[in-house]
Amino acid sequence: xxxxxxxxxxxxxxxxxxxxxxxxxxxxxxxxxxxxxxxxxxxxxxxxxxxxxxxxxxxxxxxxxx
Numbered sequence: 001x002x003x004x005x006x007x008x009x010x011x012x013x014x015x016x017x018x019x020x021x022x023x024x025x026x027x028x029x030x031x032x033x034x035x036x037x038x039x040x041x042x043x044x045x046x047x048x049x050x051x052x053x054x055x056x057x058x059x060x061x062x063x064x065x066x
């Protein structure tokens with residue numbers, strides 16, 4: 001079983017009713033900025049196998065509007 005662990009950017013929130021959409025192995029998640037944050041750091045996304053966590057992949061993302 002694959003786990004996709006998406007950390008949310010500081011000052012942002014995700015709508016709990018908006019389930020991430022998977023389109024051809026691409027995840028789309030809508031975030032809304034609720035607080036302005038100076039020096040916003042990228043957030044981390046990890047993908048790993050629940051039963052074999054040693055083979056994980058990790059990347060960062062940031063807001064294109066900041």
